[in-house]
Amino acid sequence: MKQLSKINNLIISLYLFVMLGFFPLYYRYQYANMGDEKYKIFLYTSSVCVVVSFLLCAWRGILSVHNNAGLKSNKRIDIKKYICNYPLDTAVILYFGTTIISFLLSDFKDIAWKGADGWFMGLLSQALLVTVYFLIAKTWTYRPWALSLLGVSSAIVFIIAIFHRFDVDILPIYGNLKEKYKVLFLSTMGQSSWYSSFLCTVFPIGLFIFFNERDKKKRTLAGIYSAIAMMSLVTQNTDSAFLSLFAVIMVLFYLSFGGKMKEFLEVILLVLASFCFMGVCQRIFSARMIPLDSLSLFMSQSAIMWIALVAVAGIYGWVFRKEVFGQKTGTASKNKKKNKRVESEQKSIPRTIFWMVFVLIAAAVLLVLLFIVLNTTGVLQSALGYQSTNNYLLFDNQWGNGRGFAWKFAVATFGEMPFLQKLFGVGPDCFSAYAASVPEYLGQMKAFWGDLVLTNAHNEYLTKLYNIGIVGLLAYVMMLVTGVRTFLKNRNINPFLPAFALCIVSYMAHNIFCYEQVCCTPFFYILMGIGSNWIHNQTKKSTY
Numbered sequence: 001m002k003q004l005s006k007i008n009n010l011i012i013s014l015y016l017f018v019m020l021g022f023f024p025l026y027y028r029y030q031y032a033n034m035g036d037e038k039y040k041i042f043l044y045t046s047s048v049c050v051v052v053s054f055l056l057c058a059w060r061g062i063l064s065v066h067n068n069a070g071l072k073s074n075k076r077i078d079i080k081k082y083i084c085n086y087p088l089d090t091a092v093i094l095y096f097g098t099t100i101i102s103f104l105l106s107d108f109k110d111i112a113w114k115g116a117d118g119w120f121m122g123l124l125s126q127a128l129l130v131t132v133y134f135l136i137a138k139t140w141t142y143r144p145w146a147l148s149l150l151g152v153s154s155a156i157v158f159i160i161a162i163f164h165r166f167d168v169d170i171l172p173i174y175g176n177l178k179e180k181y182k183v184l185f186l187s188t189m190g191q192s193s194w195y196s197s198f199l200c201t202v203f204p205i206g207l208f209i210f211f212n213e214r215d216k217k218k219r220t221l222a223g224i225y226s227a228i229a230m231m232s233l234v235t236q237n238t239d240s241a242f243l244s245l246f247a248v249i250m251v252l253f254y255l256s257f258g259g260k261m262k263e264f265l266e267v268i269l270l271v272l273a274s275f276c277f278m279g280v281c282q283r284i285f286s287a288r289m290i291p292l293d294s295l296s297l298f299m300s301q302s303a304i305m306w307i308a309l310v311a312v313a314g315i316y317g318w319v320f321r322k323e324v325f326g327q328k329t330g331t332a333s334k335n336k337k338k339n340k341r342v343e344s345e346q347k348s349i350p351r352t353i354f355w356m357v358f359v360l361i362a363a364a365v366l367l368v369l370l371f372i373v374l375n376t377t378g379v380l381q382s383a384l385g386y387q388s389t390n391n392y393l394l395f396d397n398q399w400g401n402g403r404g405f406a407w408k409f410a411v412a413t414f415g416e417m418p419f420l421q422k423l424f425g426v427g428p429d430c431f432s433a434y435a436a437s438v439p440e441y442l443g444q445m446k447a448f449w450g451d452l453v454l455t456n457a458h459n460e461y462l463t464k465l466y467n468i469g470i471v472g473l474l475a476y477v478m479m480l481v482t483g484v485r486t487f488l489k490n491r492n493i494n495p496f497l498p499a500f501a502l503c504i505v506s507y508m509a510h511n512i513f514c515y516e517q518v519c520c521t522p523f524f525y526i527l528m529g530i531g532s533n534w535i536h537n538q539t540k541k542s543t544y
Contacts, residue, residue, distance in 0.1 A: 004059060007056060008052075008139055009140055011048075012139065015046070016149075016526065018045045019523075020146060020147075020153060021153050022153075023041055023042070024189070026038065027171075030174070031174075035190060035519070042518050043124075043125075046522075050128060057139070088482050088532055089532070091479040093130075095476050095479045098424065098469075098471050098475045099126050102427055102428055102468040103122075103428055107427070107434075108433040109427075112427030112429065115428065116432050119455050119456070119517055121521070129522060133528055134529070136530060136533055137528075137529045137532035142530065142533050147530070151225055157188055158199065158232040159228060160188060161186050161235070162232050164182070166288045190519065193514055194519040194520070196238040196240060196241045196514070197519060198519050200233075200507065200509075201523045201524055203229040203506070205499045206222045206229060207248065209496070209499070210222040210226050210263075210266070212263070212498075227270060230270065230271050230275065233245060235292065235296060238513075239400075239513065241510065246509070248506050248509075251498075252502070265320075272305060275299050275300050279300035282300060371393065373395075397448060406458045407462060409457075410463070422469055422470060423469045424468060425465070428468060429455075431466050431467055459512060461512070463515055483504045484501045487500045488501045493535055497534060501531075504524070
């Protein structure tokens with residue numbers, strides 16, 4: 001029995017070695033069919049891992065029944081370890097259950113099984129992702145090298161991306177790619193939006209270690225990693241990454257009221273300094289810089305960012321001057337007492353301050369949304385004779401690089417679906433198949449996109465609504481929210497668990513403007529599985 005467990009553990013470890021170490025760096029044929037090639041690695045390795053692990057578990061079950069019959073021993077497998085015994089497990093199962101129902105009711109079984117060409121997010125991939133989650137969470141013995149390996153491989157991917165934004169092809173991978181297309185592709189992940197999804201799924205781990213770790217060596221390494229990630233984030237050229245970062249910072253701000261305000265300000269300083277440093281590099285090497293969109297340039301080159309950096313540095317130095325500059329006189333015991341006093345002062349800061357800031361930000365967002373509605377519907381034009389044509393403030397078909405059309409198309413056509421399809425959708429990854437099956441919808445897509453195929457709504461939640469219906473979307477959101485709540489609530493088990501909550505928050509925020517795909521979604525499930533593994537095994541020690 002122990003040997004079977006060791007073999008199973010080895011199989012999962014090999015799988016994670018491939019996915020966390022090799023997969024991010026793998027590419028073939030440069031950017032041609034990048035998604036297809038990545039998918040093959042995910043499909044083959046995941047399938048082998050799942051099949052072998054299932055066979056081993058089945059064999060263990062047979063041996064257990066045999067042993068319990070009194071032929072060898074009275075040892076039993078702890079069944080509770082392998083069933084859904086806490087909310088996140090249940091949420092994952094419910095989500096997968098609705099996906100199965102959607103598949104069974106779909107009129108496009110072939111596509112619903114494999115997924116749309118180039119995306120491959122059908123029932124097969126969903127089944128592999130969910131199974132991998134449970135294998136990692138329930139049957140694997142965690143190894144510290146796993147997250148370290150992801151840190152190394154992702155840092156290399158980030159560095160390649162930074163060089164690419166200065167047209168330095170260090171692999172090489174660009175090959176004969178024309179200059180006008182270089183902004184659309186990045187590093188070893190293919191499309192810049194795919195790269196952004198990967199970046200935003202994994203960078204919160206390093207940022208949280210920098211925020212929470214007390215060991216100077218680990219914190220320094222996490223700081224270097226996070227700086228590289230932030231330098232890449234400000235140059236990757238998708239707006240959704242900034243929303244992702246903002247969401248992560250808000251959660252860190254909430255956590256900082258537990259005596260971590262100093263560390264929170266250090267995170268802000270690291271982010272701002274990384275952005276400003278890249279702005280300096282862009283000015284120095286302007287002749288080599290790949291042209292970026294306005295928001296990315298604002299975040300790296302605007303004087304406002306320098307003002308913010310100086311302001312935060314000033315606040316940090318003033319509030320924590322005793323810790324920053326140290327004491328010239330006094331004993332070590334006095335310094336310890338002062339440090340304890342500073343900690344108690346931080347802990348005494350009421351968390352209501354966070355909720356006040358949160359309400360102010362929420363109010364600002366609502367006001368902006370109201371302005372967009374009034375501006376788009378022409379109310380401002382008729383009342384004040386003013387209308388903004390800014391791409392962010394005018395929700396027309398071109399809004400968000402065509403997301404305006406995709407969102408409106410998804411909502412309008414979903415509203416015309418039969419009741420059962422509204423509940424369970426048209427089938428996993430069947431957005432384009434369903435739209436193409438209705439001549440009117442196909443004509444609308446061709447009129448706007450031409451020969452390009454709209455495979456999703458460029459919003460993961462709208463896409464889930466379309467593909468697996470209202471029930472499926474609710475189950476999916478419940479899984480995400482339960483994951484965040486579970487990892488934050490159980491941080492007494494391991495203080496590093498909130499890092500996995502941050503990964504989910506980052507993924508959720510990023511995919512308001514993006515979608516699930518093979519370059520990022522497997523990492524989301526793997527990281528969620530590792531976090532659940534720690535909870536199941538009640539590990540209190542630092543394990544990364």
